[in-house]
Amino acid sequence: MDTKQKILLEALRLFSQRGYDAVSVEQIAAAVGIKAPSLYKHYKSKQDIFHAIFDETARRYDEFTDTISVHVNNSEEDAKTFEEITEDDLVEKVKALISYSLHDEYVSRFRRMMTIEQYRSKELSDLYSQRYVHQIHNYHTELFGKMIAAGVLAEEDPCILAMMYDAPILVLLGECDRHPEKEEECRKKLEAHVRLFYRTFNSRRKG
Amino acid sequence: MDTKQKILLEALRLFSQRGYDAVSVEQIAAAVGIKAPSLYKHYKSKQDIFHAIFDETARRYDEFTDTISVHVNNSEEDAKTFEEITEDDLVEKVKALISYSLHDEYVSRFRRMMTIEQYRSKELSDLYSQRYVHQIHNYHTELFGKMIAAGVLAEEDPCILAMMYDAPILVLLGECDRHPEKEEECRKKLEAHVRLFYRTFNSRRKG
DNA sequence: GTCTATATCCAGATAGAC
DNA sequence: GTCTATCTGGATATAGAC
Structure with missing residues (x-):
């Protein structure tokens, strides 16, 4: 049935x-x-x-953004905790997002299908950009903006900071979609990226 | 004929x-x-x-990498000049790459076709990764490695630095492929990104 | 090297028995 | 709700005239 x-x-x-x-x-x-x-x-x-x-x-997407809002939604709630977040917390957060994006049958298959069909109509182009680029980008832009205001992040354009942070995630996700056997390698690069980003732009950094 | x-x-x-x-x-x-x-x-x-x-x-690709090696190939030649390169030079370099990638009929159409067909076979997946991710990434990894050795770039993992530098370019290129009307907006973001990257990781920076 | 006519095949979809 | 048989249209490709 x-x-x-x-x-x-x-x-x-x-x-x-x-x-x-x-x-x-x-x-x-x-x-x-x-x-x-x-x-x-x-x-x-x-x-x-x-x-x-x-x-x-x-x-499913609405369900996801409702329940696991930790990953993408509502940077307001996160912002408070982000003031005290550690480098490791940030790494775990991204790893969870990657695991979900790569291993949820629906999510991973749909993303691949959208990659193939994204040019078929304006609706599909818009949906692709919205769901796989802007959503995560807007979230981080907002979040980083608040972290800057809170004095825990360097005073740079939050939009550009977010792009520097996001883009490698998207590119590595695409790489895993093409070559699933490289997941471990991509996870390591992603972790190194997040740590470099954190160390570089955290305004409480030493060096 | x-x-x-x-x-x-x-x-x-x-x-x-x-x-x-x-x-x-x-x-x-x-x-x-x-x-x-x-x-x-x-x-x-x-x-x-x-x-x-x-x-x-x-x-055409071979022709391109042979003649306009400035863009992607032969970081050896570039490395010397890069020691004295200005922020503006870097911006112009990326803008030239973007202009070529977006407006050359063959290059832009082929990239879009590859985006659609990339999952059809291992050959296509490999070609996509090679041409649109690894090629530019390897170039910058090598280049940044030499710039670090020359003392003009912060001592970080050149591979991760390159990813932070590359990924936004790839993502913005994809955005322009979906929404050509956003080219100007993407160019501005790209410029801001390059400038932020330069200011942040140039080891001769003031702040 | 272009055309018209046509062969062949296969895909999406329907009809109707069970 | 599944099947077999069938309709129909469209797609790749060929034959052969000009």
Whole structure:
């Protein structure tokens, strides 16, 4: 009875590997374990499956940003604790975000699919930028702004600071999407990056 | 007689917008101004066009790295001048790279196509990483290593420094590919980023 | 080297039995 | 809700005239 859900997950898996056009409904059906016509009892078209993936992902995304707001949302709450945050705390925070982004079936597959389909329409371009660039960037811009105001971060443009902090995360995430076997290597680079950033811009630093 | 070249350029344009599978040979032919069957006098199949694009781009890429080695290649030559390079020089250098990457028809279209097709095979994943991540990263790692040795850059891991410097360039390039109208905004952010990086890690800095 | 006509194939989708 | 059989359209590719 959760065939409907299984269709979404398998379609997403296939779309994230080869893109929407390269995947046939027959292949999706085969992955689910049924024949292609049976699939039309659950969704009225291939496009309908595509759209359902977006709805489902939006739902999960809202859930995520609501519950685990620690990662991306509400820098107001974080700002207080960030005044006393250690370098290790920052590292753990980023590692948690990476683990979730790489290993949640839905999240990782959807990101790959979006990477493939991002130029298909203005809506998709906007969604990609919003979800994978601006969201995390705006969060850090706001957060760093408050940390600067609190005197714990060097007085630089928080937007540029955030970009310097964010961009390596996004690039390493992309690298892991292409080469999953490099996850450990990327994690190490990411950690080194966060530590360098912290040591460099923390205004209480010694050297 | 350069219909053959025009086919490549138009196919690349279409592939870079919608991806290989979503583009029909009829659409390519129409863009060139001929009928689909005529196209088979120049290339024996659609796949053949795809491969020709790679060959042509590889050729242009080699040309580029040979002639304009200033941008990406041969950090040995650059290292000497970099000891005396100004902040403005650095900014101009990056702006030139961005202008070329965004406005050269072949380069920009091919990058977008690669972004769409990067997961199709290990070969494509490797090529993407090599050309759009590692190449520029290795260059800056080497360069920064020499600048550190020369005493003009802070003594940090050159690999991580390079990532901090590179990643924002890659992310902003991606943003411009999705939203060409934001080029000016991205250029400004990029300049601010380069200046912040320079001021922060230049070991002759005052504050 | 371009065209029209056509062969061939396969994908998305529907009909209707079970 | 699954299946088999089938319709239909569109895509790659070829044949052969000009």
